[in-house]
Amino acid sequence: MITYEYPFNERIRTLLRLEDLFDKSAHFMQNDGALEHHVALVTLFEILEVAGRADLKLDLIQELERQRQTLIAYRNNPDISEEALSGALYEIEQASAALLSMTGKIGQHLRENDWLMSIRSRAAIPGGVCEFDLPSYHFWLNQTAEQRRRALDAWIKPLLPLRDGLVIVLRLLRASGHPEENVAKGGAFQLMLGGSTTQMVRVSVKLSDAYVPEISANKYALNIRFARADGDHRPRPCDSDVDFDLTFCNL
Secondary structure, eight states: OEEEEEESSHHHHHHHHHHHHHHHHHHHHHSOOHHHHHHHHHHHHHHHHHHTTSOHHHHHHHHHHHHHHHHHTTTTOTTSOHHHHHHHHHHHHHHHHHHHTOOSSTTHHHHTOHHHHHHHHHHTSTTTTOTTTOHHHHHHHTSOHHHHHHHHHHHHGGGHHHHHHHHHHHHHHHHTOOOEEEEEBTTEEEEEOSSOOOOEEEEEEOGGGOEEEEEEEOSSEEEEEEEEEOTTSOEEEOOSOEEEEEEEEOO
């Protein structure tokens, strides 16, 4: 199955974008190549851009506290594993404490580094980080993989409480829903939601079916139109019935 997630509000959209960026950064940092570490650094600049758009830290702290209070209510419930519950509460409390310990504006340590900001501004220009534009960056890229990785670790470490907090929130959000089987007649599906408080919808399709959902939604209605993904990767209109799983998620 391949799953497509569609957020209903800007807050969840921001968390999904940051999750994707943190995953990419971690992937490229694990490699040893200079080009991979360049991508990791550019991705770090993207994290800085997305995380600085909203009061993300406060939102995460408030949501984690709300989830903590919800979980506390399950204490002494015979149907709930006390060990699992304690583990979840501990994870939330650690993430909240780390977020509370963050001081100043998100990513301020990066903004105060003139060298990094010069790379950031040049990276926005196609081909702007060539060695003749930024010789000092060319020198850095020719350091050992371990030296570069240590630097990348130091630059991203102050942002990791954000990653840890949003990972917990998104995990709880995804686990909040239960998939239901549906059929899009003639490739189209519509559902009236009547002012639902849903925060995200997940659409899962068999990968072998090669159907791509085009989703539009708000709290009043959900519309899904499936397109067929051909060999040239350009979606074509679909008039066949499509089986899919639909999951509504809400914290």
